[in-house]
Amino acid sequence: MLLYKQKKNQSAKGNRLLISINVLGSAGPIRFVVGEEELVAAVIDTALKSYAREGRLPVLGSDLNDFLLYCPTSGSDALSPWDMIGSPGARNFLLCKKPKTDVVADDRRSPDAGIARKGNGSWKSWINKSFSLKVSSH
Template sequence: MAEVSMEAKTKLTKLLLNVTIQGSVGAVQVLMSPESTVGDLVAAAIRQYSKEGRRPIFSSDPSKFDLHYSQFSLESLDREEKLMESGSRNFFLCSKKSVVDSGNESGSSSSGGGVTKTASSSSSCSKEAEEAARSGFPWLKFKDFSL
């Protein structure tokens, strides 16, 4: 019986999430339900950003943005993923990249022998991170963190 009452006490009803938006100073704090999805968080963060009157002003269309774990994460989160399953309470929101599957198109590069994607927007955080990785710090790509 003690286990049942302990579970009832520890059930989360709201999550306080920090979303840093590309080009903005400081994170936006959003209070969300644990059952909410990543897509819900994107929409709520954009609403909160606009409500606070922050600069720069950008589109209020959530479909134009991707959510990442950090500004250094190249892979965006799945919009259908539940917030509780993400394992984080800090996120980075940036403008969505225009994705072009590269075959033999110019401007694309191959890494690891797989198909890569090219961002057409210079404001894409993924493109900025890729450019930083190509610049004089090759040790960042292959740093071994084993103990």
């Protein structure tokens, strides 16, 4: 009777992959091994923890909901957090912070609306403001 030995790169969870994640603004990629059935959300969490453990800059934070993982071969859409990391068939990824969505407030309700509008004056107001500064003599 011949026994079949399981390959080293296969486990009970399936194949394991060495992935490389480039973080936007960081010097180099983060590399680690994951199972191909791992969820994208878990991979983002692992990448953030590894990034922080290595003391890399810029500091990113630890909330995985603030980040998107892109695969260069799958187009411009980010991977869903519920997808498996092995589904795109790639091993190189890009981790980016989600763009902040600012809620546009009505100008009458926003207390900072007047300040923002005031700062967008013309060059004449800047010149007048500059000349109105008092110069102290020695």
